[in-house]
Amino acid sequence: xxxxxLADEGEAADLAAFLxxxxxxxxxxxxxxxxxxxxxxxFGRPPSFEVLAIRAVxxxxxxxKGLEVTLDVTVSAGELLESVDESAAxxxxxxxxxxxxxxxxxxxxxxxxxxxxxxxxxALRAMIGAAVAEFRSRTQELAPEDRTRAELDRIGxxxxxxxxxxxxxxxxVAHAAQSLGFLRSExxxxxxxxxxxxxxxxPYGSVAVRRSGLxxxxxxxx
Numbered sequence: 618x619x620x621x622x623l624a625d626e627g628e629a630a631d632l633a634a635f636l637x638x639x640x641x642x643x644x645x646x647x648x649x650x651x652x653x654x655x656x657x658x659x660f661g662r663p664p665s666f667e668v669l670a671i672r673a674v675x676x677x678x679x680x681x682k683g684l685e686v687t688l689d690v691t692v693s694a695g696e697l698l699e700s701v702d703e704s705a706a707x708x709x710x711x712x713x714x715x716x717x718x719x720x721x722x723x724x725x726x727x728x729x730x731x732x733x734x735x736x737x738x739x740a741l742r743a744m745i746g747a748a749v750a751e752f753r754s755r756t757q758e759l760a761p762e763d764r765t766r767a768e769l770d771r772i773g774x775x776x777x778x779x780x781x782x783x784x785x786x787x788x789x790v791a792h793a794a795q796s797l798g799f800l801r802s803e804x805x806x807x808x809x810x811x812x813x814x815x816x817x818x819x820p821y822g823s824v825a826v827r828r829s830g831l832x833x834x835x836x837x838x839x
Contacts, residue, residue: 619688619710621657624675629703632659635672635822636698638797639663646694649720650710653687654679661694662719666777666793669719671823677706691716724816724825729809734783735817738806741781745792745800748776784808785828790817794824 623629639646642663649660657674688710696711736744755772756764777789786808794800799822809816816825 621652621674621708621710622677623706623708624655624677626703626706628675629701629706629708631821632672632674632708633698633701633703634798635659635661635670636694636701639670639694640698644695647691647714647717647720648694648697649689649691649716649723650697651687651689652676652679657688660720660723662717663793663797666789666796666824667826668790668793669724669825670793670797670799671724671825673822691720724814725811728811729816730811732784732786732808732810732815735786735806735808736782738800738802738804741791741806742795742800742802744781744788745795748779748788748792752776784815786815786817787826790815790824790826794819794822797822797824799824 623632636648636659639648639661642665646661646663651658651660655676655678657676659672659674661670661672662668663670690710690713692711693714697708700709700711702708735741752773756769759768777787777792779788780786781788781791791800794806794817799819800806801819801821804819804821807818809818810828813827814825815828816823
């Protein structure tokens with residue numbers, strides 16, 4: 618069994634928290650793991666937001682027992698969470714699963730450039746709070762017979778597809794970052810683009826989304 622030796626207990630706790638949040642949105646969630654050297658990237662897709670979440674994890678050493686230098690596998694998020702030992706700062710890689718379609722299409726590794734127009738972190742969090750409050754207010758105002766899933770989804774799409782500041786980043790990306798624990802009060806936030814992709818990055822994780830209308834440009838199938 619492949620054992621990941623995480624850099625410290627804090628890295629193990631953050632990985633466990635990320636996996637727990639993914640499972641909150643999808644009990645059968647899968648994650649794709651990619652590692653090389655002492656860096657591990659964990660990719661997940663919370664279905665409520667239609668984005669790709671990426672949590673970077675520092676490893677103390679590549680692998681146990683001299684296994685291969687690189688790792689690329691899709692596994693059950695729940696099984697991976699169960700294997701995390703925070704006190705020992707380790708995690709055992711579960712058996713591979715048949716990955717969902719998103720796991721085969723990841724953002725490009727390079728070519729990212731900084732994008733201007735992102736509000737300050739406090740303003741970004743305030744924007745998310747206002748959007749959540751608007752969604753609750755508008756849905757609560759609906760008559761019972763009008764409170765259908767289709768109508769709730771329509772209101773949600775209208776609100777969460779709005780863009781952030783002077784960027785083309787949908788508000789739902791920032792909402793996902795906050796819901797996944799990436800958008801913390803002390804954390805700087807930056808926006809990057811590469812081809813068809815936008816990526817909101819914080820020290821605790823990133824959220825990526827494909828910009829609409831760009832077809833299949835710059836897709837990395839790995």
